[in-house]
Amino acid sequence: MATTELLTIEVVYALPEQQTLLTVKLPAGSTVAQAIEQSGLLTRHPELDLSQHKVGVFAKVAALDTVLREHDRVEIYRPLLADPKEVRRRRAAEGKVMRKGGGEAG
Numbered sequence: 001m002a003t004t005e006l007l008t009i010e011v012v013y014a015l016p017e018q019q020t021l022l023t024v025k026l027p028a029g030s031t032v033a034q035a036i037e038q039s040g041l042l043t044r045h046p047e048l049d050l051s052q053h054k055v056g057v058f059a060k061v062a063a064l065d066t067v068l069r070e071h072d073r074v075e076i077y078r079p080l081l082a083d084p085k086e087v088r089r090r091r092a093a094e095g096k097v098m099r100k101g102g103g104e105a106g
Contacts, residue, residue: 004027005028006027006028007026007027007071007072008024008025008070009023009026009068009072009074010022010071010073010074011038011073011076012074012076013045013048013075015078020041024039026038029067030067030068031064031065031067031068032055032057032063032064032065032066033050033065035072035074036055036074036076041076048076050064050076052079053076053077055075056074057072057073057075058073058075061077
């Protein structure tokens with residue numbers, strides 16, 4: 001009698017004020033999409049649209065059809081509010097302006 005190996009997978013979605021972490025048991029060979037569906041997060045958070053939100057496994061972006069391994073953590077990422085590169089450019093420009101006149105005595 002063959003038994004199907006079950007994987008223990010965590011599924012995480014974090015909002016600024018709340019984090020949801022759920023553990024699901026899935027058959028070996030299951031995918032990121034199957035873990036998210038099984039977790040019930042799409043019902044709890046109807047605003048989630050997997051065609052718009054990036055997902056990953058242990059902080060590395062992954063496709064929905066990525067096959068999972070035992071104890072993987074599937075993460076659903078919120079869209080960025082600001083482009084990190086643009087924020088750095090703005091801060092650098094502001095720093096240059098401040099430094100130009102900052103050390104001169106009058």
